[in-house]
Each structure stands twice: as C-alpha cells, then as structure tokens.
Amino acid sequence: MKxxxxxxxxxIIPLLxxxxxxxxxxxxxxxxxSEAKSIQIIMNVFMDDIEVALNKDYNIDxxxxxxxELKNNDVYFESYLKEKLLFKVDGIAKTFNYIGKEYxxxxxxFYLEIENINQLETIHVTNNILTKHFPEQQNLVKSKVGxxxxxxxxxxxxxxxxxKF
Amino acid sequence: MKKLGxxxxxxxxxxxxxxQITKQGHTNQNKFRQLKQELPTPNLERTASGxxxxxxxxxxVDYSMDIILDDEKTKITGAETITYHNxxxxxxxxxxxQLDQNMRAKDSKTPxxxxxSIPNKLSKSRFDKNYVEExxxxxxxxxxxxxxxxxxxxxxxxxxxxxxNLPNPLASGATFKFNIEWWYNINNHREDGGRSGYEHFPxxxxxxxxxxxxxxxxxxxxxxxxxxxxxxxxxSEFALExxxxxxxITVPEDHxxxxxxxxxxxxxxxSKKELKRREEASKSFSEPVIIRTQEEAEKIEKSKxxxxxxxxxxxxxxxxxxxxxxxxxxxxxxxxxxxxKTVMAESLYSKEANPLYGDHSTRAVAQTLETYxxxxxxxxxxxAISVDGQMGMEYPQICFNPGRPDLExxxxxxxxxxxMVKVTIHEVGHNFFPMIVNSDERQWTWMDEGLxxxxxxxxxxxxxxxxxxxxxxxxxxxxxxxGDQSKIAPIMSKGDxxxxxxxxxxxxxxxxxxxxxxxxxxxxxxxxxxxxxxxxWMFKRPSPADFFRTMEDAxxxxxxxxxxxxxxxxxxxxxGIKSVKKxxxxxxxxxxxxxxxxxxxxxxxxxxxxxxxxITYEKPGGLVMPIIVEFTYKDGSKEKKTYPAQIWxxxxxxxxxxxSSTKQIAxxxxxxxxxxxxxxxxxxxxxxxxxxKFDQFKEKVKN
Numbered sequence: 122m123k124x125x126x127x128x129x130x131x132x133i134i135p136l137l138x139x140x141x142x143x144x145x146x147x148x149x150x151x152x153x154x155s156e157a158k159s160i161q162i163i164m165n166v167f168m169d170d171i172e173v174a175l176n177k178d179y180n181i182d183x184x185x186x187x188x189x190e191l192k193n194n195d196v197y198f199e200s201y202l203k204e205k206l207l208f209k210v211d212g213i214a215k216t217f218n219y220i221g222k223e224y225x226x227x228x229x230x231f232y233l234e235i236e237n238i239n240q241l242e243t244i245h246v247t248n249n250i251l252t253k254h255f256p257e258q259q260n261l262v263k264s265k266v267g268x269x270x271x272x273x274x275x276x277x278x279x280x281x282x283x284x285k286f
Numbered sequence: 287m288k289k290l291g292x293x294x295x296x297x298x299x300x301x302x303x304x305x306q307i308t309k310q311g312h313t314n315q316n317k318f319r320q321l322k323q324e325l326p327t328p329n330l331e332r333t334a335s336g337x338x339x340x341x342x343x344x345x346x347v348d349y350s351m352d353i354i355l356d357d358e359k360t361k362i363t364g365a366e367t368i369t370y371h372n373x374x375x376x377x378x379x380x381x382x383x384q385l386d387q388n389m390r391a392k393d394s395k396t397p398x399x400x401x402x403s404i405p406n407k408l409s410k411s412r413f414d415k416n417y418v419e420e421x422x423x424x425x426x427x428x429x430x431x432x433x434x435x436x437x438x439x440x441x442x443x444x445x446x447x448x449x450x451n452l453p454n455p456l457a458s459g460a461t462f463k464f465n466i467e468w469w470y471n472i473n474n475h476r477e478d479g480g481r482s483g484y485e486h487f488p489x490x491x492x493x494x495x496x497x498x499x500x501x502x503x504x505x506x507x508x509x510x511x512x513x514x515x516x517x518x519x520x521x522s523e524f525a526l527e528x529x530x531x532x533x534x535i536t537v538p539e540d541h542x543x544x545x546x547x548x549x550x551x552x553x554x555x556x557s558k559k560e561l562k563r564r565e566e567a568s569k570s571f572s573e574p575v576i577i578r579t580q581e582e583a584e585k586i587e588k589s590k591x592x593x594x595x596x597x598x599x600x601x602x603x604x605x606x607x608x609x610x611x612x613x614x615x616x617x618x619x620x621x622x623x624x625x626x627k628t629v630m631a632e633s634l635y636s637k638e639a640n641p642l643y644g645d646h647s648t649r650a651v652a653q654t655l656e657t658y659x660x661x662x663x664x665x666x667x668x669x670a671i672s673v674d675g676q677m678g679m680e681y682p683q684i685c686f687n688p689g690r691p692d693l694e695x696x697x698x699x700x701x702x703x704x705x706m707v708k709v710t711i712h713e714v715g716h717n718f719f720p721m722i723v724n725s726d727e728r729q730w731t732w733m734d735e736g737l738x739x740x741x742x743x744x745x746x747x748x749x750x751x752x753x754x755x756x757x758x759x760x761x762x763x764x765x766x767x768x769g770d771q772s773k774i775a776p777i778m779s780k781g782d783x784x785x786x787x788x789x790x791x792x793x794x795x796x797x798x799x800x801x802x803x804x805x806x807x808x809x810x811x812x813x814x815x816x817x818x819x820x821x822x823w824m825f826k827r828p829s830p831a832d833f834f835r836t837m838e839d840a841x842x843x844x845x846x847x848x849x850x851x852x853x854x855x856x857x858x859x860x861x862g863i864k865s866v867k868k869x870x871x872x873x874x875x876x877x878x879x880x881x882x883x884x885x886x887x888x889x890x891x892x893x894x895x896x897x898x899x900x901i902t903y904e905k906p907g908g909l910v911m912p913i914i915v916e917f918t919y920k921d922g923s924k925e926k927k928t929y930p931a932q933i934w935x936x937x938x939x940x941x942x943x944x945x946s947s948t949k950q951i952a953x954x955x956x957x958x959x960x961x962x963x964x965x966x967x968x969x970x971x972x973x974x975x976x977x978x979k980f981d982q983f984k985e986k987v988k989n
Contacts, residue, residue, distance in 0.1 A: 144786075152978070152980070161978070161980040161981075163979065163980055169701065172701070182693065182694075182699065184699050184700055184701060185701070186701075186754060187699065187700030187701060187704075188700065189699070189700055220983065220984055220987055221983065221987045223983065225761075226756045226757075226759075226761070226762045227756045230983075232980060232983045232984065232987075234980075234984075256405075256406070256407055276406075277406060277407075278406050
C-alpha cells in the first residue's frame with residue numbers, strides 16, 4: 122500500500138503548483154589518487170529517497186536531520202551501500218571503507234575509499250542504489266583516473282558497467 | 287597632370303591597403319547596457335518607473351453561480367451569469383472564455399504533446415490505467431450559452447477556450463451579461479493527478495472534494511497580450527480578472543464546506559454548537575479553536591445523508607473561486623491580528639491528516655498572513671483556509687495542501703511536519719502572489735512562484751528559526767545552474783517550455799531575490815522596493831518589466847545587469863583569483879618606486895610599513911557579480927572587502943585590483959560565505975587549497 126502511494130506521488134507531483142525534486146538521480150564520483158594509492162568515492166543521493174529505502178529495508182525510522190534522528194544510523198548506511206554498490210578493480214572484487222556522510226540541503230553525501238590500489242586499468246561498477254523502491258532511479262557514475270574521465274548512467278535494468286582507462 | 291594624379295592616387299591607395307587591416311565593428315555587448323531592447327516601451331498604462339500609469343485599466347468580471355455537487359456520481363453541475371465590464375479603451379467584437387476542464391477531455395491535446403516511451407516496468411494499476419482502461423471522460427459539457435432573454439448566443443469552442451461571438455461589438459465602458467450552463471465529471475486527483483478533484487476513501491466510501499477550475503471563466507484581455515490566447519496545457523497556470531462572486535453551492539446535508547468568500551447563511555449550515563465555537567475562534571488569537579471535532583466528524587462519516595444543503599457565499603474583488611467539501615472534515619480556526627484587523631486562519635481536514643493538521647495547519651496559515659503582511663501589504667481578505675487536499679495548489683482565500691501522519695503509531699516525523707508546513711506556507715502565501723498581485727501565470731510562472739518561494743523562506747524562519755530551508759539559498763541552486771546547459775532555460779521562459787520546472791521557476795528566482803536582498807542591495811533598500819512593488823500592483827496585473835523597473839526605481843540601484851544575467855540568460859557565477867603580485871616601496875628623490883617582491887607565496891621577504899598586493903581576479907563565469915574577498919592576515923584576523931559588480935564593466939574576463947595593508951596577508955578567499963552561487967570554488971582561494979572535498983572530509987572525520 123505504501124509503495125503504491127509513493128508511486129502515485131511520482132506521477133502526480135509534476136502537475137502541482139508546489140514542486141519538490143522530480144527526478145531520481147544519484148551521482149557517484151570515483152577519483153583514483155595515485156599518490157594515496159586509493160580510489161576516493163563521493164556519492165550523493167536525495168535524502169528523502171534514501172530515507173524511504175532504508176526505512177523499508179531495515180524497518181527503521183531514520184528521521185534524518187531532525188531532532189529525532191536515529192542514532193548510529195551509519196551502521197545502516199554502510200550496510201546498505203556495501204550491498205548495493207560493488208566494485209571490481211582489474212577484475213578483482215574490492216570492498217570500500219565507509220568514511221562517513223554529510224548533509225547538504227536535500228542531499229546526503231557519502232565518502233567511501235578503496236585502499237591499496239597500486240595501479241589500475243579497469244573499474245567494474247555495479248550500482249543498485251534506490252532502484253528497488255524507485256524504478257525510475259538513475260545512477261550516474263563519473264570517474265577520473267589520471268587525466269582520463271569516464272562517465273556512465275546506470276539504471277535498474279542496466280545496473281553495471283566496466284570503465285576502461 | 288592627369289597621369290601624375292592617377293599615379294599619386296594609386297600610391298596613396300596601395301599605401302593605405304598595405305598600412306592597415308580594416309577593423310570590423312560590433313554592437314554593444316556590454317553586460318551593463320540597459321534593457322532597452324528587452325523591456326517594452328513605457329506608456330500611459332505602465333510607466334517607466336514600473337508603476338501603473340494614469341491610463342491603466344483592467345477588465346472586471348462578476349459571476350453569479352449555482353453549483354450542485356452530485357456525490358454519488360462525482361459530478362458537478364452549474365449555471366452561471368457572467369457580467370463582463372469592458373473597462374478597456376477598445377471595442378470588443380468577441381469575448382474569450384477559459385474551459386480549463388477540457389484539459390481532461392477525451393480529445394485533449396495535452397497527452398499528445400507529451401513524448402513518452404515504453405518503460406521497463408510499471409505497477410499493475412498504473413499499467414491498467416495507461417494501457418488498458420478507457421480514458422477518463424472529463425471536460426466541460428456545455429449545455430447552453432444564452433443571452434439574458436434566454437435566446438441562444440453564438441459560440442465556438444477551441445480546446446480549452448471558448449469564443450463568444452457577440453451580436454454587436456461591446457463598446458469601451460459597456461457591460462455584457464450572459465449565461466452558461468454546464469456539467470463535468472470530477473477527476474480522482476489522487477489517481478489521475480490534477481489541480482483539483484476528489485480523493486476516495488474505500489474504508490468508509492467517502493470522498494474529500496477540493497474543487498477548482500470548475501466553472502467557465504473569462505480570459506484576460508489587456509494591452510500586454512490582447513486576449514490571452516495560450517491554451518491550458520496543464521502546467522502553466524492561470525491569467526484571471528478580478529471581480530465579485532455570488533455563489534450558492536449545494537452539497538449533501540452532512541458535508542462540511544469551505545470556500546472563497548464570506549458565508550452568508552451560517553445559521554443554515556452550522557449546528558448551534560458549531561456557531562458558538564466559531565464565535566469563540568474569532569476571539570482566539572493564540573491557538574486554534576476546534577469547531578467540528580474529530581469525534582463528531584468520525585460519527586458523521588459513518589452514514590450518508592440523502593438530503594442536501596446550500597452554502598451561500600459572496601466574495602468581493604477576487605480573481606478566482608474554489609471550494610472544498612466532505613462529510614469527513616474536521617474544522618478548526620483562529621483569529622490573526624493584521625495591523626488591528628481580525629483575519630481568520632482556518633483548516634479543514636479529515637481524521638487521516640490528524641494530528642498533523644490539528645497541530646500545525648492553522649498555525650502555519652496564521653504565520654504566513656503575519657509575515658507576508660509585514661513585507662508586502664496588510665492581508666485584505668477576511669480569511670485564509672488550508673485544506674487537507676493532498677496536493678499543493680492555491681486559490682483565493684483557500685488552498686489544498688499535502689502531508690499526513692507517516693509513522694506506525696499514527697504520529698508524524700519531523701520531515702513530514704516540515705514538508706507540510708512548508709507547502710502550507712507556500713500555498714497560503716500565494717494569496718499575495720498571484721491572487722492579489724495578479725501576475726499572468728500562463729506567461730510567467732516565476733512572477734508568482736519565484737517571488738512566493740522567496741517570501742516563503744522568511745515566513746518559514748519566522749515559524750521556526752531552525753526551519754530546514756532546502757531551496758532559496760545560493761548554495762542550493764549551484765547544482766542546477768552548473769548542470770547541462772542544453773537542459774536549462776532562462777528564468778524569462780514560459781512555464782510549459784522549461785526543463786527543470788522547480789529550479790527554473792521557483793528555486794532560481796527565489797535565490798536571485800535572496801542574493802539581491804542579502805548581497806547586492808541590502809535588506810533595507812530591498813525590502814522597501816519589494817513592498818513598493820507589492821503595493822503598486824496590489825489588485826492589478828504586473829508584467830516582468832513592472833517588477834524590474836520598480837525594484838530599481840524605489841531603491842535607486844540600477845539592476846539591469848542583474849536582471850539581464852540572472853533572468854534573461856543561463857549564465858553562471860564563477861569568480862576566482864588568478865594571480866597575486868607583491869610590491870615594496872622605495873623613495874627615490876621626489877617619487878616613490880614600487881619594487882616587486884618575487885618571493886614565493888603571500889609573505890614578504892622583509893618587513894614593510896605597508897604591504898601592497900596587486901591581485902588579478904578572473905571570471906570564467908558569464909554572470910557579472912560583486913567580488914567578495916576575505917583577507918586573512920598572518921595574525922589570524924580577517925578583513926572583508928566587496929567590490930561592486932560594476933568592477934567588471936570594462937573587462938568581462940579579468941580585472942586587476944590593488945589591496946594595501948599594514949599587516950601581511952596569509953590567505954585570500956573569494957565568496958567565503960557562499961553568497962553568489964559560485965559554480966566552481968576551486969579557484970576561490972589563494973594560495974590554492976589543493977585538498978579535495980574528499981580529503982577535507984576525511985581529515986574532519988579523523989579529528
């Protein structure tokens with residue numbers, strides 16, 4: 122029932138005289154830092170969307186940025202991101218460190234880092250962020266290795282890609 | 287002799303053509319050139335100062351209507367007499383009427399102009415709606431259009447508009463009266479969307495009606511657009527004339543109803559108990575008084591009356607009419623003191639919206655009336671109602687708002703509370719823009735949405751000083767303005783044709799006004815000018831030029847460059863520091879010589895009485911904006927200097943400026959408080975701060 126309401130909302134909002142964000146997009150920026158031998162990752166998503174997703178998946182009530190904000194919510198974010206966001210560097214699966222998050226307006230920024238990468242030729246990204254609850258979700262991945270920039274737009278059905286540098 | 291002359295001539299000619307290349311001229315591209323080409327020429331109706339001129343006119347349209355709601359068939363039947371006062375200086379050979387409901391008719395062209403594609407997946411119900419079920423049978427069914435003597439009046443329907451073919455031209459100053467009878471099926475707005483409609487509650491079989499665009503209403507005729515001739519496609523809203531309304535609305539006997547206008551027969555529609563509580567509410571300035579309680583409403587919604595009741599209203603000087611009605615409605619109200627005049631703040635909501643609406647709806651209405659009145663003009667109407675309509679849509683004296691409890695225990699989260707209060711303030715705020723400052727929404731969405739989104743921020747901060755503002759601050763608009771230019775339109779675009787509607791018509795203009803107030807003009811000059819605009823155009827129809835001109839005229843600040851950049855282009859702010867040179871001074875006889883100190887960084891090699899810095903500022907962004915510089919001295923103290931935008935009037939790409947100080951500078955930062963919506967801050971500091979956003983965050987977490 123709840124899902125139905127959310128879905129309805131997606132269709133109705135564009136007609137109203139008050140508008141909230143009407144698009145469903147996340148941005149994941151990957152930067153390879155050769156001096157630090159790490160891939161630095163900054164990902165941002167709309168706060169209300171990720172809150173809906175986590176509340177449903179973990180049966181919690183996050184209430185982000187409010188006085189009633191659920192404490193230790195990083196546990197859930199880390200678990201969610203590690204389940205939905207997967208990386209392979211030169212064909213080998215790599216996990217990332219969850220460094221933390223910060224809020225900016227209606228966005229949440231996550232800071233993640235894959236360490237001990239001496240060199241790389243390809244990064245394979247699987248991104249399932251928010252696609253379960255928001256079928257229209259699009260996940261933009263931008264990457265920078267050395268002087269090469271690559272970007273790709275992932276969706277629910279086209280959820281992974283290999284970036285070659 | 288002739289030969290010699292020819293020889294001389296060719297010599298001169300050759301010399302000239304060898305000597306120089308003919309230079310090409312150019313037109314004035316200076317970003318500070320005035321908006322002479324963009325703005326209409328001032329005239330006696332609209333002056334160069336931005337005020338209405340001595341020959342300003344607007345039409346007046348009075349409506350007398352009998353409306354019947356059929357709850358069983360979710361259908362509205364109406365009969366109206368329109369009295370059209372031609373106050374213009376022109377004789378009119380025809381009149382145009384708006385038939386907004388036809389946007390939902392089976393032959394509507396709105397779906398035809400919306401590109402679509404096969405999605406990967408749809409919910410079953412959405413699939414049925416889009417691909418299986420027959421389209422909703424909406425749109426006006428016009429039963430008759432007649433003269434006052436009941437004879438038929440010729441008319442032509444063109445989609446969402448209807449031309450009345452007058453038997454004789456309507457002379458300037460004359461009045462024409464005619465009748466229309468119609469009916470239409472009401473849409474379920476929760477399932478099909480829309481700016482009005484009904485919500486169905488399967489549990490008790492009831493409907494909450496929030497009804498608007500329910501009657502054929504006159505198009506605007508003025509000297510800016512002529513007859514407004516742009517169809518209602520569904521997004522760009524309304525252009526309407528002021529007038530007086532006498533409306534009788536017949537609904538099931540057990541309904542609670544709210545509408546535009548002063549209720550004429552309270553004794554016929556309220557119980558004795560409710561009349562008494564209504565009286566109490568009109569004296570309660572500190573908290574709402576519940577006129578129909580949840581307990582009473584819950585009892586009423588369990589059965590369905592077969593008899594009807596007629597609510598009678600008179601509304602003076604309004605541009606539109608709307609109402610909300612349901613047997614589920616709880617009703618509360620409180621009094622608001624607007625400069626000595628009592629105005630009622632009211633709410634209608636079903637139990638599904640409580641306790642959220644009971645706690646915040648009427649209070650948010652009251653706050654809006656107070657804050658907006660302070661910055662514009664005293665709210666001139668007698669009331670403002672917020673309805674649990676589960677959308678966000680505004681009409682005179684009444685608006686339909688979203689938000690219901692979202693927690694398992696029936697309570698609501700802070701996010702839900704703030705969202706509901708935010709939209710309520712926004713929609714109630716529309717009473718000022720465009721219900722009273724009656725801009726043309728069909729042409730210019732930003733004129734009401736942008737101004738209202740800006741005012742909304744002030745009311746939100748008055749409601750709760752920690753109110754989470756998500757739109758309107760310069761930093762909030764950076765992502766949009768820095769985005770893909772092929773998906774951005776200038777603010778000065780028609781609403782139907784812009785890409786990111788919310789950012790284009792709400793966020794960016796609200797930010798522009800915020801920047802004018804906080805950074806460019808200052809609060810005092812801005813507030814005076816904004817109030818002047820509001821009061822000049824109260825109950826009149828301003829155009830963009832009237833706003834631009836008044837803001838300059840009343841503040842004594844030329845802002846043509848700001849309007850040009852922020853409203854007519856999609857340019858962005860990006861100002862940075864390109865380089866810094868340091869100079870010592872040396873006295874040589876009668877003069878002083880400047881000697882460059884070429885040591886690394888901002889520090890000087892030796893102590894000086896005064897340190898001179900020659901700073902080159904670069905501007906990769908197309909917008910001209912003030913350069914806000916913060917100098918941090920070696921002793922840790924700071925000094926801020928703002929160079930007005932006009933510093934860019936000779937060169938648009940870079941400018942050099944000297945800064946002299948008795949103390950040495952350690953670092954320089956542009957726009958330290960993020961006031962200008964700078965899209966690239968990587969060039970804002972000197973020496974460059976190389977630490978990336980990632981490294982900065984990691985460092986912060988470590989500490």
